[in-house]
């Protein structure tokens with residue numbers, strides 16, 4: 061398997077508290093991997109380590125073959141990142157945001173112009189290209205933020221609750237973009253609190269109190285727990301309650 065992410069007993073302690081506790085898993089190139097867990101389970105801590113932003117306490121991990129302890133600069137070149145908290149500049153226009161992030165990722169000027177035109181055309185944002193991002197509906201902002209996270213053609217993109225606060229149809233449109241990126245070979249590493257979205261992933265892991273409690277395809281997990289939805293699996297594992 062061509063591995064986009066590989067971890068072995070990856071651990072992060074904050075003093076005596078173990079936020080991420082010996083997590084071990086692989087993600088294949090081009091896979092859509094759902095990284096689930098209740099609030100405080102340790103997902104963001106794990107993602108920060110995988111992006112090279114937080115040094116692990118122990119264990120190992122590689123991203124596209126690069127080591128999270130020693131090769132953080134190379135990791136930043138091959139990943140994209142999008143979250144609810146860190147995203148577009150509201151006081152820049154659509155086009156300015158694309159060019160700003162493309163510039164940060166080191167794209168040359170001609171490529172920046174080409175990418176900006178391409179994204180604006182694909183997302184059908186022609187009429188608002190020179191409007192401030194603040195004026196766009198949230199769903200449009202999310203689709204634009206996703207395109208911006210992919211502007212430098214990363215091998216893997218980390219999406220931390222990318223679709224919070226929008227309706228199911230808008231979320232479905234966002235997932236169409238995720239599938240298109242995965243079909244082009246980009247690995248998708250996504251956290252979500254929406255269990256219908258967990259069903260869209262190739263495989264899903266569920267974290268509880270810093271540990272990975274289950275990792276499999278949604279179909280295999282539902283069968284193993286004898287429930288008919290990922291929500292049912294999540295209730296049993298993360299909340300310790302059975303829906304049956």
Ligand SMILES: Nc1ncnc2c1ncn2[C@@H]1O[C@H](COP(=O)(O)OP(=O)(O)OP(=O)(O)O)[C@@H](O)[C@H]1O
Nearest residue numbers: 074077078079097098099100101102103104105106
């Ligand atoms: N810098 C830090 N110092 C001390 N504790 C921390 C630090 N960062 C995170 N934690 C703790 O680690 C635990 C895991 O946090 P983390 O943000 O990784 O969870 P999460 O699964 O991403 O949750 P959420 O879904 O709410 O974002 C939490 O109890 C949090 O308070």
